[in-house]
Amino acid sequence: MTTVLDRAGPAAAVTPPGRRPVAMLSRPGAGWIVPGLVLFGLFGIAPMVLVAYLSFTQWNLLGSPQFAGLANWQRFFTDPAILDSLWLSAVLTVLCWGFQTPVSLLLGVWAAGKQRSRAVLSAIFFLPLLLSSTAIAILWHALLDPNWGLPSYLGGDGNFIGTPQGAMISVAFVASWQFIPFHTLIYQAGTRQIPEVLYQAAVMDGASRFQQFVHITLPQLRHTIVTSSVLMIVGALTYFETVLVLTAGGPGTSTYILPFRMYATGFRSYDMGYASAIAFALVVIATAISIILVRISGFAKMRSTREGL
Amino acid sequence: MIRFGLIAVLLLATACGTSGPQAGGGEGAGGGTLHVWVLEDKLNATQQKAADEFNKTSPVKVVIDKFNPDSYPDKLRVSIGSPNAPDVFFNWGSGSISPYVKAGELADLTPAFDADPAFKSAFLPAVLDVGKIDNKYYGVPLRGMQPVILFYNKQVFGDAQPPKTWTELLSLVDRFKAQGVTPFALGGATAWTELMWVEYLVDRFGGPDVFKRIYNGEPGAWRDPAVLKAAQAIRDLVDRGAFGTNYASVDYNSHAAETLFAKGRAAMHLMGSWEFTNHTELQPDFAKNGLGFAPFPAVDGGTGDPANVVGNPTNFFSVTAKSKHQDTAIKFLKTMMSDSYVQGLLDAGDVPVLGSVEPKLASTPNPDFARFQLDLVRKAPAFTLSWDQSLSSAGAQTMLTTIQDLFNRKITPEQFVANVENVK
Amino acid sequence: MIALLWLVIVAVPLLALFGATLRTQDDYLDNGPLAFPDGITGDNYLSVFDKGFGTALGNTVMVTAGTVLLVMITAIPAAYAIVRSPSRIVSSGFRMFLLGLAIPMQVTVVPIYLVITRLHLYDSLLAVVLPTAAFSLPVSVLILASAMRDVSEEVYESMALDGAGSWRVLLNLVVPMSTSAIATIGIYSALQAWNGFLFPLVLTQSADQRVLTLSLWEYQTQFGINVPGLLAAVVLSGLPIFIAYLFARRALTSGLMGVGGK
Numbered sequence: 001m002t003t004v005l006d007r008a009g010p011a012a013a014v015t016p017p018g019r020r021p022v023a024m025l026s027r028p029g030a031g032w033i034v035p036g037l038v039l040f041g042l043f044g045i046a047p048m049v050l051v052a053y054l055s056f057t058q059w060n061l062l063g064s065p066q067f068a069g070l071a072n073w074q075r076f077f078t079d080p081a082i083l084d085s086l087w088l089s090a091v092l093t094v095l096c097w098g099f100q101t102p103v104s105l106l107l108g109v110w111a112a113g114k115q116r117s118r119a120v121l122s123a124i125f126f127l128p129l130l131l132s133s134t135a136i137a138i139l140w141h142a143l144l145d146p147n148w149g150l151p152s153y154l155g156g157d158g159n160f161i162g163t164p165q166g167a168m169i170s171v172a173f174v175a176s177w178q179f180i181p182f183h184t185l186i187y188q189a190g191t192r193q194i195p196e197v198l199y200q201a202a203v204m205d206g207a208s209r210f211q212q213f214v215h216i217t218l219p220q221l222r223h224t225i226v227t228s229s230v231l232m233i234v235g236a237l238t239y240f241e242t243v244l245v246l247t248a249g250g251p252g253t254s255t256y257i258l259p260f261r262m263y264a265t266g267f268r269s270y271d272m273g274y275a276s277a278i279a280f281a282l283v284v285i286a287t288a289i290s291i292i293l294v295r296i297s298g299f300a301k302m303r304s305t306r307e308g309l
Numbered sequence: 310m311i312r313f314g315l316i317a318v319l320l321l322a323t324a325c326g327t328s329g330p331q332a333g334g335g336e337g338a339g340g341g342t343l344h345v346w347v348l349e350d351k352l353n354a355t356q357q358k359a360a361d362e363f364n365k366t367s368p369v370k371v372v373i374d375k376f377n378p379d380s381y382p383d384k385l386r387v388s389i390g391s392p393n394a395p396d397v398f399f400n401w402g403s404g405s406i407s408p409y410v411k412a413g414e415l416a417d418l419t420p421a422f423d424a425d426p427a428f429k430s431a432f433l434p435a436v437l438d439v440g441k442i443d444n445k446y447y448g449v450p451l452r453g454m455q456p457v458i459l460f461y462n463k464q465v466f467g468d469a470q471p472p473k474t475w476t477e478l479l480s481l482v483d484r485f486k487a488q489g490v491t492p493f494a495l496g497g498a499t500a501w502t503e504l505m506w507v508e509y510l511v512d513r514f515g516g517p518d519v520f521k522r523i524y525n526g527e528p529g530a531w532r533d534p535a536v537l538k539a540a541q542a543i544r545d546l547v548d549r550g551a552f553g554t555n556y557a558s559v560d561y562n563s564h565a566a567e568t569l570f571a572k573g574r575a576a577m578h579l580m581g582s583w584e585f586t587n588h589t590e591l592q593p594d595f596a597k598n599g600l601g602f603a604p605f606p607a608v609d610g611g612t613g614d615p616a617n618v619v620g621n622p623t624n625f626f627s628v629t630a631k632s633k634h635q636d637t638a639i640k641f642l643k644t645m646m647s648d649s650y651v652q653g654l655l656d657a658g659d660v661p662v663l664g665s666v667e668p669k670l671a672s673t674p675n676p677d678f679a680r681f682q683l684d685l686v687r688k689a690p691a692f693t694l695s696w697d698q699s700l701s702s703a704g705a706q707t708m709l710t711t712i713q714d715l716f717n718r719k720i721t722p723e724q725f726v727a728n729v730e731n732v733k
Numbered sequence: 734m735i736a737l738l739w740l741v742i743v744a745v746p747l748l749a750l751f752g753a754t755l756r757t758q759d760d761y762l763d764n765g766p767l768a769f770p771d772g773i774t775g776d777n778y779l780s781v782f783d784k785g786f787g788t789a790l791g792n793t794v795m796v797t798a799g800t801v802l803l804v805m806i807t808a809i810p811a812a813y814a815i816v817r818s819p820s821r822i823v824s825s826g827f828r829m830f831l832l833g834l835a836i837p838m839q840v841t842v843v844p845i846y847l848v849i850t851r852l853h854l855y856d857s858l859l860a861v862v863l864p865t866a867a868f869s870l871p872v873s874v875l876i877l878a879s880a881m882r883d884v885s886e887e888v889y890e891s892m893a894l895d896g897a898g899s900w901r902v903l904l905n906l907v908v909p910m911s912t913s914a915i916a917t918i919g920i921y922s923a924l925q926a927w928n929g930f931l932f933p934l935v936l937t938q939s940a941d942q943r944v945l946t947l948s949l950w951e952y953q954t955q956f957g958i959n960v961p962g963l964l965a966a967v968v969l970s971g972l973p974i975f976i977a978y979l980f981a982r983r984a985l986t987s988g989l990m991g992v993g994g995k
Contacts (some may be wrong), residue, residue, distance in 0.1 A: 028813055028899040030820035036811035036870055037826045039803070043845060043867035044833045050844035061390035062412035065847075106735045121736060125743055126986075130978055131971045132928035134946040138953055139750055139967055142960045146558040147569060148762050150749075162498060162557025164719065177742070185986065238837040241930045245950060250498060251557045252714035259839045266843050267383050267935065269703035270408075279840035287835050349955070374939055377954050384938045391850040393938070564957035568762070591958075 048283070054276035061270050072277040081253070081261070082278070088168070089257040093236040095172035096179075100232055104180045105225070108187020109217055122188075129181045137245035140174045144246075164254035167247045171255055175242050179235065183228050190224030191217065226297040233293070234286050258282055342370050343634045343641065345626075346385065346398040349375040351586045352452070355653030356645075363644055369637040379562060382702070389414050389629065396632035397642065402439040402448050402625045404524070404699035409627075410442045416628040418446045421639045431646060436662040439694060440625045448625030451645045453659030454686050455581045455621040457505045461601040465490055465576040471603035475542070478606050482551045485576045491553035493546075494575035495716075496561025500709035501697055503716045505579050506546075508619040508696055509605045510539035516613035517691035524699050526733040531726055535613075540715055540722035542608070547716060557717050564591065571595045579605070581620055585678050586658040602681055618689040621698070623662045655679065704732040754778065754965040761961050777965035784955055785940060786966060789948035793927060796861050796944055800926035801919050803866040804873050808918060811870075812877035813903050817889070827878075833871040838864070842935045849936050860936040861944065865929050869922035876921075880914030881907055917987040920977075927974065945970045 055072050059065035076082055111122045128136060143149045146158030160166040198216050207215065240259045247255045249264060256264070259282060266275030347356055353375055360371040374395065376384055382405070388394050389409055400406050409415045422429040429437070432450055440448025461471050465485070472478035482492040496502045511519050515535025522530035546552065553575070559565045564587070570578040571592040578584065588596040607615035626645075628638045644650070646663065654661050655673040660682050670679045686692060697705040708729050715725045749766045760771045814820070815827045845864050846855075854860040884907060892902050908915065930946040937943065943951070949966055956963040978985050 028810070028818045028903070030814065030818060030822040030826075032810040032814035032818065032899070033823050033826045036807035036874065037829065039807050039863070040830065040833055040867050040870045042848070043864040044836060044841070044870070045829060047841035047844035047848065048836055050847065051840060054844060054847070060408065061386050062408060062414060063390070103735065103739065107739055110736050118736075121740060123982075125739065126978075127747060127975075128743060130974045131967070132930065132946050132949075134928075134930045134949050135967045135970050138949055138963065139746065141560075141563075141953065142753075142964060143746060143749065143766055144558075145560070145563070145565065145960075146555040147565060147574075148958075148960065149766060151558075152765060153767065157553065157555040159555030159558050162555060162559070162717070164717070166558075177746075180739075181743075234837065238839045240839050241946075245953070248498075250500070250710070250713060251717050252719055253710045254719075256710075262840070263842070264706065267387065269706050270386055271703055272843050272847075276843050279843060282840050283836065286837055290835070376938075377951050379954065387846070387935075388856070388938055391855045392853050393856045562954045562957070568958045 051276045051279050051283075054273055055280050057273045057276075059272040061272060065273065068273060072274045075274060076277045076281065081256075084253065085256050085258045085261045088255065089237060089259075091168060092172055092239070092255075092257055093233055095169065096175055096236040097229060097232050099172060099176045100180050100183055101225070101229065103176070104183035104228070105187050105221070107180070107184040108189075109191050109213070109221075111184060111188045112191035122184075125184060126181050128178050131178075133178060133241040134245055136178050137174060137242045140170070140177075141246050144170055161247065162251050164251060167251060167255045171239070171242055171246055171257075174246060175236065175239055178242075179232070183232065186228050186231075187221065187224060190221050194220040222297070226293060230290050230293050233289055237282065237286050237289070258285075340368055340370075341634060342372050343397065343632075343637055344372050344374055344395040345641070346374050346376060346381075346395040348378050348381055348399055350378070350583065351590060351657045352654060352659060355650060355657060358653065359645055359647075359650050360641075362649075363641050367637060367640070369634050371641055386702070394629050394631055396634055397626050397628050397638045399452075400448065400625050400627055401621055401694065401698040402450075402623070403442075403694050404701065406440075406447055406625075406627055407442055408701075409629075410447055414630050415447045416630050416632065416635050416638075418449065418628065418639070422446055425643075428643060428646075431663050431665065433662050433664060436623045436692075439622050440627075448627045449642050450623040450662050451626050451642060452624040453582070453654055453661050454623050454682065454692075455583055456618040456682060456685055456689075456692070457509065457579060457581050457605070457620040458584075458682075458685070459603045459605050460570070460578045460580060460584060461603065462570060462573055462576055462595075462599055463601045464599045465573050466601065471577075471601060472606045474606050475608040479549070481576070482546070482549055486550055490573070491569070491575040492551045492577060494559075494566040494570040494578040495552040495556040496559045496566035497552065497556035497713070497716055498559055499561035500713045501695070502561045502566070502580070503712050504695070504697060504709060505581075505619070506543055507539055507712055508693065509579070510542050510608065511535050512617050512619060512691070512693060513605070513608040513611040513613045513615065514538045514542075515611070517617060517693050520693055520696060520699075523696075523733070531730045531732070535611075536729075537722055537726050540725045543715060544718070544722050547718060552716075557713075567591070571599070573599075582658075582682055585675070589658060589675070596675075602678060604685060614690050616688050617691045617693070618685055619693045619695065621695055622686075622692045701733060708732045750964050751968065753961050754968050756961050758959050758961055762958065766960075777961045778969065780959075780962045781952075781966045781969055784952060784966075785943070785948065786969065788941065789943050789945045790969075792858060792942060793945040796858050796865070796929075796933075797923050797926040799858065799862040800866045800869065801923050803862060804869050804918060804922040805915070807866070808870055808873040808877055809908065809915070810903070812874050812881055813899075813907055815874065815878045816881040816884075817899075827874075830871045830874050833868075834875075836868075838868045839931060842931060845932070846935050855936060856938050856942055858937075858942060858944075861929070861932050862926070864932050864936075865926050866922065869918075869925050873918035873922060876918050877911060877914050880911040884910050913984070916981075916984045920981075920984055920987070924974070 054065055056068060056070070057065035058068040058071070107125065111118055111125070131139075144151065144161045146152070146160065146162065149158070151158030151160050161170045194217065198220070199212060202212050202216055238259050239257065240263060243249060243255050243257060243260045244263070249256045249260050258278060262275050262278040262282065265271050265278060345360070347353065353373070356373050360373050364370045385398060385400075394414070406415060436450050436454070437446070440446055440450060459471060469481060469484070472481055485492040508520070515533055519530070519533045519535045522533070559569070566578060567580075567584060567587060569575045571588060585596065585600065585602070588600055604615070604618070626642055628635055632638060651661055651663065651666065651669065655669055658675060658678065660666060660670070660679050667683065670676050670683065673679050697709060700708065711720070711725060711728045714720045714728070715722065720728065745767070752770060753761055753766060754777050755773045756770045757772070757774055760768075764771070811826070814823045841864070849855050849860045854863070888906060889902065892906055897905070928946060929944070933944045933947050937947070949970055952963050952966050956966070
């Protein structure tokens, strides 16, 4: 991803200028990149252009899209349902970030230790990552059933996923349950890159473990924290399967986060033009947030978190 | 440069596609396949048998494709806009097919009915007309009627009687609550289960014309006092604990509501007649000994006829305009009126809307229920189709989520009326 | 502390998942998800196969294989060109892949549906393979290009002096020297395909073309209150990846890091 950018740039830019060109050195022509470009252009870039175009049309899946001018966008900026979805998306994002970051940071730092028991536990922590979002959502849908699931152990009537707050917390928890292992790995790798000497010096100064964590580990992990946060936030903005399987947007519209509203508008209400407007807005928001985060954190180049894996 | 090139290629492909050849259900002269889309339910075995029988002699082979009821309308819409449209498909008539009719995607079946008067006269005329749009027939009603029925658990009821009036219903609610039993099972995680309450109450308070005006998009139709009264009655039920407290988490699709009901943790369940079939399948003992059924009660001061019913008057099979095998499709649909097919429906608890069905009821496994259903529908002055099938899909989505908000006490009855006001 | 707490949060649901699949439906409904099984039954796993699990598994395998193959034959030459080609087309192409990293695939479903139906591919496995592979490309190209850059200029020169053409250089030098990166992108794209849900949901419809993730979703209705049967399907759907995890943990971890990054 972004983490390998600085090493993967195009050849022309990085060939050392002073090097003697080898005349017979055969270099691959532009043709080599064409199959990949066509595939990605057709199903990656073109759909982005098309989504922008479709947002100015009306299309109910029957027949062809009809040009509709600014109608969808006028509606977009005046629709209270959109504001509601934006708010729900923001809540979900904050919940996910607020839950995942401390847990995966602490777990990652802990797992960076070399003890064998930690390796074994880490292997168990990793297991949720092996299941698909769908499988995980189905598992939790069963476990959150009010009458036959885990809520029945907690006393009360088990009405959790049916309440607006409960449903949102459920989605945030299930998504976190799935992705914390991934972020733990990022933090584990980041922690292992912190030079050992820093800790040795601190120990000589008599710093406690807590002081070491606050004054060495956290500052050293700041780039990792930004990387992980960007991934979490963009991820939370695009959760879809979890919502569809777990709550289907309900109760009412309590978990109609933006991507789910896009899907429901397009494939349930058959209003593809408006769905495209929502989709386009989603891209803009996700990109803007990533850029702002990277800017605020004060570095344009992300350091590699892949090393050490 | 490249990017623009790619877009051009793509737009070209897009443009060609719209006018390009449509790969329908089958190809080649004589052979080919006829895709029939149905819901995944207890009737699939009967449908498959009819297809197998038909395929023995027909050069065009019938293929039955089964779909999950919840995602079926989406799949249908998506495919009818695509070259993979079915030849024949299951639907609810009325609003569920009118967009297709407008888009010219459905075959007009009027000539087929006109050519074969015996075919046409076999159906109850009132039901046949639900499949009529702009005075043309677009659907053949070949499945059972599915009125919404008040089921009750006889073991829980003991000597109590099912409610005939709203007052009786409320006193039953208090009685069961005192016993620690949830009065009504409700799969409230699935919004259409709650819609059934709204449909019946609006009909009882104001009669079927209230919804007709809504369906016709008349301004202020939702402002009819019957809608507010129905919403208030629902709020009252919710406040009384008629549905327990955790209904919002109960998923109908996971059969959670019916299991609670059958296990005696709930006393009653307002649900479509198909629920009887589900119980015979999943809890056969309960279906035999514990399952009672009654009409929805009257409400005090309501102007609607208490004999009215809501639900699905029938289901239809429609034929797509692009199908290459329309004649075969009609031929196949006619075989579905055969005695053995009708018997298969009856055995599964489905009462088809054929005039000739009554004498056959006695030989079915559950003659009492079959007769109850037939009587209920026959005596009903009005049989209103489920609202979510009549309204536009966007309107239905809004209405369903708003009803869920009402049941979950997120909004007041007054807000409910205001929030659905623009739904058509 | 937190490690132990998290162990409970991870292990308990997984144990409940596995335990439930060995119990009867009545046992599960009467005693709850955490109870020790009354007895052990294998029926739940068998019941999954009555519901078309085999077809779905076959479809998922085909989609996965197709995606990996397509990614390999497009990403490897593309990465090679990015690292070695002086062409300006290549460098703008590279920028396009970078741009692609920022596109969440969720937002493209409507236009992709349009493109797929117009190409007459709707309801086919190929319809799932094409966009899935396309969205695996940016990450794959980056990982590969990064690894290929490690091959030193001298090695290229010596091969060139032997008169080797681009093809030979790619097959005899670049590919062998980037095997671990190739394994990573293979696993990354395989996981994308195996766990993908949205594209199959929107681009296929019939039971013959249904992949595992979609089947699981359908099972939720089909099994209904038969939770053990449903969960058996969940376990089976994850089994192949679990086995891969046991045998190739390192490669799988790197592949997954790519997945999460999308």
